[in-house]
Amino acid sequence: MLGSVSRLTDKVLIPAIFLVFMGVGCAEDSRDLANVNPPEGVLARVKFVGLMADIQILEGASKIGAFRNDDVQKRLGEAYSEVFAKHAVSVAEFERSHTWWWEHPVAMKEVLLEITEKISQIERAQKE
Numbered sequence: 001m002l003g004s005v006s007r008l009t010d011k012v013l014i015p016a017i018f019l020v021f022m023g024v025g026c027a028e029d030s031r032d033l034a035n036v037n038p039p040e041g042v043l044a045r046v047k048f049v050g051l052m053a054d055i056q057i058l059e060g061a062s063k064i065g066a067f068r069n070d071d072v073q074k075r076l077g078e079a080y081s082e083v084f085a086k087h088a089v090s091v092a093e094f095e096r097s098h099t100w101w102w103e104h105p106v107a108m109k110e111v112l113l114e115i116t117e118k119i120s121q122i123e124r125a126q127k128e
Contacts, residue, residue, distance in 0.1 A: 036107045043089065043097035049111060051087045051094065053118035060085055 038044060045049065058079050061067070067075040084091060101108050 018099055038100055041096060042100045045111060048101060049096055049114045051089060052115045054083045056115060056119060057071050
């Protein structure tokens with residue numbers, strides 16, 4: 001009798017445990033999804049893309065010396081404040097959103113592509 005229980009355990013229980021662990025290990029993590037909806041208090045994708053595009057342009061301008069004749073740190077701080085005001089976003093809301101989006105790398109990869117496209121659109125509009 002004990003031998004048949006042992007064989008039953010080998011044939012049923014061990015594969016069942018294996019399947020349970022595989023199911024737990026393969027559970028979908030929202031950070032691995034491309035199409036995610038941020039929680040309340042985090043900027044929606046479209047708004048975050050627009051904000052980040054303006055920030056990237058601002059940082060690019062700073063790196064090429066656009067604020068050369070001014071107090072760079074002061075002017076950069078003012079420029080950030082202008083960008084946040086333009087998008088009606090607080091510093092805390094930006095930081096919370098930035099953290100959340102970067103914690104979702106698959107979605108953030110798509111966001112970065114959208115930011116690049118947004119910057120290209122802005123550049124094309126400036127040339128017209």
